[in-house]
Amino acid sequence: MDGDRFSEEEIVANTIVTMVGGQETTTNLIGNGVLALLRHPVELERLKADHSRIPCAVEEMLRFEPPSQHTARLAPYDTEMGGKFIRKRQAVIAVMAAGNRDPERFPDPDRFDCSREDNRHLSFGWAAHFCFGAALARIEGQIAFEAMLRRLPSWTLEPGPLAWRTNLGLRGLEALPLTFKNASTGPLRSDLSPCP
Numbered sequence: 001m002d003g004d005r006f007s008e009e010e011i012v013a014n015t016i017v018t019m020v021g022g023q024e025t026t027t028n029l030i031g032n033g034v035l036a037l038l039r040h041p042v043e044l045e046r047l048k049a050d051h052s053r054i055p056c057a058v059e060e061m062l063r064f065e066p067p068s069q070h071t072a073r074l075a076p077y078d079t080e081m082g083g084k085f086i087r088k089r090q091a092v093i094a095v096m097a098a099g100n101r102d103p104e105r106f107p108d109p110d111r112f113d114c115s116r117e118d119n120r121h122l123s124f125g126w127a128a129h130f131c132f133g134a135a136l137a138r139i140e141g142q143i144a145f146e147a148m149l150r151r152l153p154s155w156t157l158e159p160g161p162l163a164w165r166t167n168l169g170l171r172g173l174e175a176l177p178l179t180f181k182n183a184s185t186g187p188l189r190s191d192l193s194p195c196p
């Protein structure tokens, strides 16, 4: 705007953030969400019975097992937070995954509850750098779960240990071995309403 243009370096940096930020995160939303449902069979059955609950279930998956666990900032000035003194330019790690389990904000935060109300989690960040792809990621998650629940109605986790990827920032599984049966190829609905 007003003649201000991105430098080549800024274009490359933004392309990398968009490519990286939009790939593994959404993959992990789907993988972590499938695992959460398999570990909470009552929630899975409720979702199977009523697909209109999928948008709220995706929000709960994001809160409960966030694909992006933390972010970092340099303090813009000397400040105090939570009883700690932070100097200007000191690095601060903000763990969104911990905020999502704050019992002062989320009642019974360790419970995976796809009917949770007022589920304003931090999994897409906050304020100026709030995830640019949040709307797309939500739609991708909703479409993926609707397709899986409709076409693969019976899921079973194969026995054996699960390995999480050794990435401090991105939370996701190395693999999620499933078996399923009764595949149907009925048409997909696309009339899901957003989670209020």
Ligand code: HEM
Binding pocket: 017, 018, 021, 022, 023, 025, 026, 029, 066, 067, 068, 071, 072, 122, 123, 124, 125, 126, 128, 129, 130, 131, 132, 133, 134, 136, 137
């Ligand atoms: C479930 C999927 C996703 C999760 C959990 C996620 C998470 C996040 C988080 C936490 C941030 C804030 C980082 C910070 O404040 O330091 C962020 C920023 C960003 N995300 Fe996502 N993201 C997802 C999907 C996507 C998709 C699909 C795209 C692009 C198509 C995308 C592009 C970006 C970009 C460009 C930023 C930087 C925004 C800025 O700095 O202003 N993300 N994302």
